[in-house]
Amino acid sequence: MEITKDTTMGEMLRYDMGIAGVLMQSGMHCVGCPSSIGESLEMACMVHGLDVEQVLADINAYLDFKKQPAQA
Numbered sequence: 001m002e003i004t005k006d007t008t009m010g011e012m013l014r015y016d017m018g019i020a021g022v023l024m025q026s027g028m029h030c031v032g033c034p035s036s037i038g039e040s041l042e043m044a045c046m047v048h049g050l051d052v053e054q055v056l057a058d059i060n061a062y063l064d065f066k067k068q069p070a071q072a
Contacts (some may be wrong), residue, residue: 003059005052009044010037012059022062026055 001007001015009031012019020031028048030036036044041059045052 003041003056003063005042005056006040008037009039009041012041013037016063016066018062018066019059022058023055026050026058028055 001011003012003015003019009023013031023031023044027050028044039047041056042052044050045055
């Protein structure tokens with residue numbers, strides 16, 4: 001799944017619950033709020049005064065890290 005500014009919070013969390021940690025680390029502590037599930041990443045960032053480009057980069061860095069094979 002490609003995460004974009006238009007991806008809803010619910011779509012992201014259904015795809016990978018680990019994204020919740022990235023969002024919370026960015027300052028978005030209402031990840032589990034039912035009203036946030038339908039918001040796009042862009043809207044949620046705007047409401048919280050966060051830079052959507054930075055949050056998106058953090059999410060993609062997390063997802064890229066997960067794709068790496070485990071080191072022995």
